[in-house]
Amino acid sequence: xxxxxxxxxxxxxxxxxxxxxxxxxxxxxxxxxxxxxxxxxxxxxxxxxxxxxxxxxxxxxxxxxxxxxxxxxxxxxxxxxxxxxxxxxxxxxxxxxxxxxxxxxxxxxxxxxxxxxxxxxxxxxxxxxxxxxxxxxxxxxxxxxxxxxxxxxxxxxxxxxxxxxxxxxxxxxxxx
Amino acid sequence: xxxxxxxxxxxxxxxxxxxxxxxxxxxxxxxxxxxxxxxxxxxxxxxxxxxxxxxxxxxxxxxxxxxxxxxxxxxxxxxxxxxxxxxxxxxxxxxxxxxxxxxxxxxxxxxxxxxxxxxxxxxxxxxxxxxxxxxxxxxxxxxxxxxxxxxxxxxxxxxxxxxxxxxxxxxxxxxxxxxxxxxxxxxxxxxxxxxxxxxxxxxxxxxxxxxxxx
Numbered sequence: 001x002x003x004x005x006x007x008x009x010x011x012x013x014x015x016x017x018x019x020x021x022x023x024x025x026x027x028x029x030x031x032x033x034x035x036x037x038x039x040x041x042x043x044x045x046x047x048x049x050x051x052x053x054x055x056x057x058x059x060x061x062x063x064x065x066x067x068x069x070x071x072x073x074x075x076x077x078x079x080x081x082x083x084x085x086x087x088x089x090x091x092x093x094x095x096x097x098x099x100x101x102x103x104x105x106x107x108x109x110x111x112x113x114x115x116x117x118x119x120x121x122x123x124x125x126x127x128x129x130x131x132x133x134x135x136x137x138x139x140x141x142x143x144x145x146x147x148x149x150x151x152x153x154x155x156x157x158x159x160x161x162x163x164x165x166x167x168x169x170x171x172x173x174x175x176x
Numbered sequence: 177x178x179x180x181x182x183x184x185x186x187x188x189x190x191x192x193x194x195x196x197x198x199x200x201x202x203x204x205x206x207x208x209x210x211x212x213x214x215x216x217x218x219x220x221x222x223x224x225x226x227x228x229x230x231x232x233x234x235x236x237x238x239x240x241x242x243x244x245x246x247x248x249x250x251x252x253x254x255x256x257x258x259x260x261x262x263x264x265x266x267x268x269x270x271x272x273x274x275x276x277x278x279x280x281x282x283x284x285x286x287x288x289x290x291x292x293x294x295x296x297x298x299x300x301x302x303x304x305x306x307x308x309x310x311x312x313x314x315x316x317x318x319x320x321x322x323x324x325x326x327x328x329x330x331x332x333x334x335x336x337x338x339x340x341x342x343x344x345x346x347x348x349x350x351x352x353x354x355x356x357x358x359x360x361x362x363x364x365x366x367x368x369x370x371x372x373x374x375x376x377x378x379x380x381x382x383x384x385x386x387x388x389x390x
Binding site: 015016017018019020021022023024027028031035050053054057058059061062063064065066067068069071075076078079080082083087 | 178179181182183185186187189190191192193194195196197198200201204260261262263328329330332389390
């Protein structure tokens with residue numbers, strides 16, 4: 001079961017307040033997310049995913065000061081992960097086609113206005129957590145339906161329906 | 177690397193989970209700016225205060241000059257804070273035109289009132305050859321201090337973060353340089369102070385991807 005923004009944020013804030021166990025749990029919950037995020041993007045490059053996971057965890061821990069508690073946590077985490085990924089591509093000069101990198105950037109929202117991701121997080125908090133998670137996985141974090149289903153312990157059909165209903169609920173909220 | 181070593185790493189990191197207050201970022205920036213600023217202040221002290229400093233602080237010129245550089249510095253600090261967040265958006269650089277335009281208005285007003293034939297002096301002053309260079313050199317301690325500050329932040333737009341670092345250090349150095357510089361023409365400030373700050377910004381932008389990467 002993938003942790004929600006809400007849970008991660010609570011742990012992060014407890015960690016910032018000096019709770020070592022919360023910080024440990026936070027990093028433990030992040031590891032599979034990061035592993036999955038990098039594994040999807042390093043398939044052809046033949047680079048060490050676990051190395052990158054560890055590097056990112058260290059960055060997340062040592063640069064916690066850059067997190068603003070009033071903002072959503074997930075975009076902060078993924079921005080750090082993306083920075084580490086792009087940096088690795090640059091350093092290793094792997095033969096990643098340029099359009100691939102661009103695709104990564106678009107997929108993970110580097111070109112988005114940061115505010116857009118904040119708005120999305122706010123909106124997602126207004127619908128059911130199950131629907132919100134399904135949308136986060138498949139529409140924001142670039143997971144496939146199958147991967148999301150496996151992560152959440154749901155059936156693929158269930159994920160599909162959740163995404164569909166969630167999007168419909170979001171539409172209803174946006175429309176005046 | 178294996179998932180087991182990751183677990184060990186996490187335990188190690190978590191053991192070192194010192195509290196980080198919401199104000200920690202501001203505090204770190206304040207400490208950095210204070211230390212860098214003090215070094216620059218000492219350098220300006222060694223160069224010598226302007227001889228008429230006590231009198232000069234009674235005149236408007238002195239404060240307009242300082243207001244210009246301090247405004248730019250404050251804007252830069254705001255952007256620096258913003259760019260220290262990994263998911264930050266591109267800062268709105270165009271706001272820099274506001275202090276520049278305001279100073280340009282004052283400079284024009286001053287130039288119109290000035291007696292004929294003094295124009296070259298209003299532009300060149302007595303120190304145009306060294307003014308920008310001095311500002312860039314005085315920016316160095318503050319620049320280094322901000323690099324240190326950024327080690328706990330997570331800038332991902334390194335060129336912009338480098339530019340903001342250069343901008344803040346240049347503008348802060350220029351503010352301190354006001355204590356030494358005797359120029360009173362706003363046209364002079366508009367050109368040579370701005371040039372010094374611009375050079376510091378450009379150097380910062382160029383070095384950003386190298387010095388700020390993590």
